[in-house]
Amino acid sequence: MVRLILSKLLYLVPTFLGITIIAFSFVRILPGDPVLLMAGERGVTPERHAELSAQLGYDKSVVLQYFDFLWRLLQGDLGHSLVTKKPVMDEFLALFPATVELGLCAILLATLIGVPVGVLAAIKRGSWFDQVSMTTALVGFSMPIFWWGLLLIIFFSGILGWTPVSGRISLMYYFPDVTGFMLIDSLLSGQSGAFTSAVRHLILPSVVLATIPLAVIARQTRSAMLEVMGEDYVRTARAKGMPSRRVIGVHALRNAMIPVITTIGLQVGVLMAGAILTETIFSWPGIGKWMIDSIARRDYPVVQSGLLLVAALVMIVNLLVDLTYGLINPRIRNK
Amino acid sequence: MKTLFVLASAALAMTAVTAQAKTFVYCSEASPEGFDPAPYTAGGTFDASAHPIFNRLTEFKKGTTEVEPGLAESWEVSEDGTEYTFKLRQGVKWHSNETFTPTRDFNADDVIFSYDRQGNAENPWHQYIPGITYEYYTSMAMPDLIKSVEKIDDYTVKFTLNQPEAPFLANIAMPFASIVSKEYADALDAAGTREDLNNLPIGTGPFKFVAYQKDAVIRYTKNTEYWGTPAIIDDLIFAITPDAAVRLQKLKAGECHLMPYPAPADIEAIRTDPNLTLEEQAGLNVGYLAYNTTQAPFDNPVVRKALNMAIDKNAIVDAVFQGAALPAKNPIPPTMWSYNDAVEDDAYDPEAAKAMLEEAGVTDLSMKIWAMPVQRPYMPNARRTAELMQEDLAQVGVEVEIISYEWGEYLAKSMEAGRDGAVMLGWTGDNGDPDNFLSVLLSCDSAGEGGANRAFWCNEEFSALLKDAKVTADPAERTALYEQAQVIFKEQAPWFTIAHSTQYVPMSNKVSGFKMSPLGDFTFETVDIAE
Numbered sequence: 001m002v003r004l005i006l007s008k009l010l011y012l013v014p015t016f017l018g019i020t021i022i023a024f025s026f027v028r029i030l031p032g033d034p035v036l037l038m039a040g041e042r043g044v045t046p047e048r049h050a051e052l053s054a055q056l057g058y059d060k061s062v063v064l065q066y067f068d069f070l071w072r073l074l075q076g077d078l079g080h081s082l083v084t085k086k087p088v089m090d091e092f093l094a095l096f097p098a099t100v101e102l103g104l105c106a107i108l109l110a111t112l113i114g115v116p117v118g119v120l121a122a123i124k125r126g127s128w129f130d131q132v133s134m135t136t137a138l139v140g141f142s143m144p145i146f147w148w149g150l151l152l153i154i155f156f157s158g159i160l161g162w163t164p165v166s167g168r169i170s171l172m173y174y175f176p177d178v179t180g181f182m183l184i185d186s187l188l189s190g191q192s193g194a195f196t197s198a199v200r201h202l203i204l205p206s207v208v209l210a211t212i213p214l215a216v217i218a219r220q221t222r223s224a225m226l227e228v229m230g231e232d233y234v235r236t237a238r239a240k241g242m243p244s245r246r247v248i249g250v251h252a253l254r255n256a257m258i259p260v261i262t263t264i265g266l267q268v269g270v271l272m273a274g275a276i277l278t279e280t281i282f283s284w285p286g287i288g289k290w291m292i293d294s295i296a297r298r299d300y301p302v303v304q305s306g307l308l309l310v311a312a313l314v315m316i317v318n319l320l321v322d323l324t325y326g327l328i329n330p331r332i333r334n335k
Numbered sequence: 336m337k338t339l340f341v342l343a344s345a346a347l348a349m350t351a352v353t354a355q356a357k358t359f360v361y362c363s364e365a366s367p368e369g370f371d372p373a374p375y376t377a378g379g380t381f382d383a384s385a386h387p388i389f390n391r392l393t394e395f396k397k398g399t400t401e402v403e404p405g406l407a408e409s410w411e412v413s414e415d416g417t418e419y420t421f422k423l424r425q426g427v428k429w430h431s432n433e434t435f436t437p438t439r440d441f442n443a444d445d446v447i448f449s450y451d452r453q454g455n456a457e458n459p460w461h462q463y464i465p466g467i468t469y470e471y472y473t474s475m476a477m478p479d480l481i482k483s484v485e486k487i488d489d490y491t492v493k494f495t496l497n498q499p500e501a502p503f504l505a506n507i508a509m510p511f512a513s514i515v516s517k518e519y520a521d522a523l524d525a526a527g528t529r530e531d532l533n534n535l536p537i538g539t540g541p542f543k544f545v546a547y548q549k550d551a552v553i554r555y556t557k558n559t560e561y562w563g564t565p566a567i568i569d570d571l572i573f574a575i576t577p578d579a580a581v582r583l584q585k586l587k588a589g590e591c592h593l594m595p596y597p598a599p600a601d602i603e604a605i606r607t608d609p610n611l612t613l614e615e616q617a618g619l620n621v622g623y624l625a626y627n628t629t630q631a632p633f634d635n636p637v638v639r640k641a642l643n644m645a646i647d648k649n650a651i652v653d654a655v656f657q658g659a660a661l662p663a664k665n666p667i668p669p670t671m672w673s674y675n676d677a678v679e680d681d682a683y684d685p686e687a688a689k690a691m692l693e694e695a696g697v698t699d700l701s702m703k704i705w706a707m708p709v710q711r712p713y714m715p716n717a718r719r720t721a722e723l724m725q726e727d728l729a730q731v732g733v734e735v736e737i738i739s740y741e742w743g744e745y746l747a748k749s750m751e752a753g754r755d756g757a758v759m760l761g762w763t764g765d766n767g768d769p770d771n772f773l774s775v776l777l778s779c780d781s782a783g784e785g786g787a788n789r790a791f792w793c794n795e796e797f798s799a800l801l802k803d804a805k806v807t808a809d810p811a812e813r814t815a816l817y818e819q820a821q822v823i824f825k826e827q828a829p830w831f832t833i834a835h836s837t838q839y840v841p842m843s844n845k846v847s848g849f850k851m852s853p854l855g856d857f858t859f860e861t862v863d864i865a866e
Contacts, residue, residue: 032743038376041762042474042775043750045785055466083368085464085533094549150580158584165585168551171360171572177548283576285550293366298743 004326008319015315020073023307024066027300033058034082034298056082058300069304078308079301081294088305092287097180098168099286102278103271105202106209111264114214118221118260123248125226133218140215145274149208149281156204163204166283170197205282209274213267220263224256231255257328265321269314357864358570359846361857362582362591366550366575370536372513373453374467382857383573385510387555388430388538392421392446393508397861398850400619400671400767402504406441406514406539407492416499416808417482421446423490428560429516430543432535434526437518441539443486448517450484453477460520463529471511475765499806501813502768509766514539541566541860550575566860567848586611586841592864593842593849595857599657599715605841614840617670619853621663621772622713622761622833624704624724625790627754632697639828641691643681645731646724652834655720659839663832665821667772670835670853671764672810673817678825680832689731701734703756705749709742712855713761713836720833721759749789757831758789767854769817774801777829792829 035044035052044052053059060068072079078088117137121130157165164170168182175189183202186194228234229252237247275288287306294302365379372385385391394405404410407421427441452460453469454477461467472478480503482495496503506512519537523529536544541563542555553573557566574591576582582594583601587608597605605613626633626642633639648662661669664680692700706721707714714720718737725735738756740748749758765771775781778801779793797820804816824830840851845865852858 031741032747036743036747038470039474040376040746041760041787043746043785043787048473048785052468055468080464080466082466085369085374085467086530091549150578153581153584157588161588165588165590166576166581167574167590171358171552171574171590174546174554281578281581283551283574283578283581285548285575289550289577 005323008322012315012319016312019308019311019315020070021066023304023311024069026307027295027298027303028062030295030298032298034300037298073305073308078305081302082299083294083297083302088302091290091302092306092309094177094180095285095287095290098182098284099272099275099279099288101181101183102202102205102209102284102286103268103275105206106271106274107213107264107267109206109210110214110217110267113210114217115221115260118218119225119248119253121218121222122225122229130222134222137215137218140211141219143211145208145211145277146281148211149204149278152204152208153281164197164201166201166281168198168201168284169194170201173197205278205284208281209271209278212274213264213270216267216270217260217263221256221260224259225252228252228256254328258325261321261324261328265318268317272310272314356570357568358572359568359593359859359862359864360572360574360591361859362576362585362594363553363573363857364575364577364579364582364595367547367553369533370544370547371515371533372510373449373469373472373515374464374533376470378855381510383553384536385513386540386856386858387542387571387860388536388540388544389510389513389515390427390539391508391510391512391514392423393504395505395508395767395852395854395856397858398852400505400764400853402508405508406446410504412808416501416806417496419494419496419503420487421492421494423492424562425490427539427562429519429539430537430558432537432544434528434531434535435519435522435537437516437537439518441514441516442489443492444489444517445514446492447484447486448520449512449514450481453511454481459524460529460532464533469511471509471765475506475509475511477506499808501805501807502766502770505766505768505771542571561860564860567863568859571859583841586843589843591843592846593840593857593862595840597839597841599659602657602659602839605839610844612842612844612846614842614849614851615659615837616851616853617661617668618712618836618838619668619670619764619767619855620713620761621666621668621835622711622720622759623663623666624757624759624831624833625788625792626757626829626831628790628792628829630753630755632695632700633702633757635695635697636827637691637695638697639831640681641688641695641697641731642728642733643828643831644684644691645688645733646727646831647683648680648833649683650727651720651723654723655714655716656834656836660834660836663834664825666777666824666830666832667769667817667821668764668835671767671769671772673769673814675818675821677818678821681825681828685727685730692731692733699732699734701736702728703736703738705745705756705758706737706739707742707745707759708739711761712763712838714759714833715836717759724831750784750786752784752791754789759833760789761833762787764854769813770801770805773817773820774805777824790829792827794823794827794829797823797827 035049080087117133121133124130153165156163173191173194178185178188182198186198234252237251275286276292279286279289291306367380367383368375368377370384372381390406392405392407393402396403406424408424410419410421412419429437431437452458453472480496480500482497485493487493516537520532523531541558541561543558545554545556547553555571557569576585579596579598585591586594605611626639628634652660652662665675665678667674704721704724706717721737728735762772762776775787777788777792779798781788782791782793800816800820804813807813846862848861848863850861
């Protein structure tokens, strides 16, 4: 197991280096530069442009800039935002918990609903439940997030008034950030009703963000289950007269879980992409919206370091997923 | 920080008990870049910093672009217009926060500090955050204009200018010229927390800053010691909501009281909603199409005029602006003083246009029209506008190719000498002075590199009028000069003037006392909410 972890970690080094190059070049490939965008319609003289570029450190060659970026990165310095002038790490840490909280709720929702639905659809293959759930999943998978979020807001918040429109908690509650996780902080604040308000604010964005992963997980679980249930050992187990619940729950599901866990792990990347839109619609102060704003303003340090942090996060989650295989499947563990 | 939160929560808890406490929630559009007004340029940032928290020597009278006394009670201008002596208001209290309690009132040291830190690269506060720049101070030409700022006594300050500048009093009413506390800066210096000048602002304005949760909420509380008329509401909250449709839903659900920038498509629904009020006002802006007047055949005013006559302006206002705009005939909007209403717009007349083009010897003309890739306050859909122009111009035998670039590229390439084609763009006024439109966009000085004169139009007579107006103190004389300049503009037709778009502010029926600003600012010291 230690060996497995070490070999996986070794892979991370070149991957991470590759990501630094991609993150660094991505924002520079985009046309336009931060100085021009700041000047807007007013324009900027070539002298002032050069002066500002120099002040921001963008007058050096791109290669030099890259090594500068790498060198600072090794020292743990992610740079300062060109717009807010604040350290990128500070901004990231202030916004990251909101994204994690929303992402965790979404992935939990997607898994807790997606896996049972997939299993049930597989068992009752061809039934009306199978057809309805899989068609719904297909629709969910193709859902344009922005439109879907707005639709839910208009229906549940606007017409029915069941849920708040946007934000993380009602504005009447006000307490310090302790962990940055609103569910925890609202409990710690001891203000009555704060926790309930935080939960109510989480419902719609979680549903919206969970929609695509839920669809993927349900379909993946169904097909993995179907495959496993056709295997000899399942048939043998049934032939032995083992109760159906045990055959499905222990023999089939456990084996079907490997591709499903891979899928769930991969959904973290999908979640980050979905977070960009979900956070914008629900005025959710997370890193998805932060990245979009920064790309629009060509805030190079934020985009490159933000991408790097997000990529690192996805890598770590995938590593954890890889390690989970080992826990579930002894053959991988002992390889 | 924690004590601050505890105090503030206690204050909020107490206000929750007293039934009269009023909390006003504004669904703002964008997060502020920071709270020091000097280094930033975005209107949304100023709404969160300069307007609620700070004051300036001069202020714009609410709802107008008229300049009135602010932190300066009165001023005297020397004969030659180069010396401004300001008498400062006494007894103006600075805000306090957890780490700072002022020991003195506002005085001349604060004024000197606020200007010197922007204009003097040697000032230790010039670069208090690495990479900080003062773009408004620079672009309003303050470094060239201000020769010195001197303290005469604690309540008298003298500005000496290098040349007379009529719009000076309006310029220093702009957000970048907000007065910050020298004493607070010194305290931050001593504590080694200089960035807090930008994070935990201390001002003299109608609201005190309480807290900012990035990208989510900004909280303010009423400044009970305010020198002017104190605010009516007790607490002011900005709920940052980037999406226009979501802002409207929040407004409808009662989660906020007022919102900026509704989507044009929602205007009708807002108007008919019995719980909402829609205020509107002609915007201080202009959208235009600038010809490259240095290239044949567009160097010929007759050709430009003919093209202008070939485009159906009203159709653009109806289709693109959905009626929410005034067709533009002058480069400045009608809400601005010195607007010359006597100027007659070129009539839409394709037949006459065709004849004029033929007479000028222009046949089989093909040209490019540049359409911005983004929506701007003065232009909701540039692409659609360009398509309408394309159709109209085809009627007079002019073939149009529509091109576009990414926004940053667009801004840069459109200013390149020898640019091929006419560029669509616009402008929103900074300070209500006609010079801020005419000189910036159409003078000879701004026709070169780094300027904003995208027609590259240099008319000596026109520019001379602007120069005269700039150094003339008498408003009546200035008005006459600008009116004359607008006549020349119309004759020479360097632009096809498109429209002045209307601004809309939807708010709850419970809100009263909100004053729309022609400059597009959102300020809340005059608002009240009915329970």
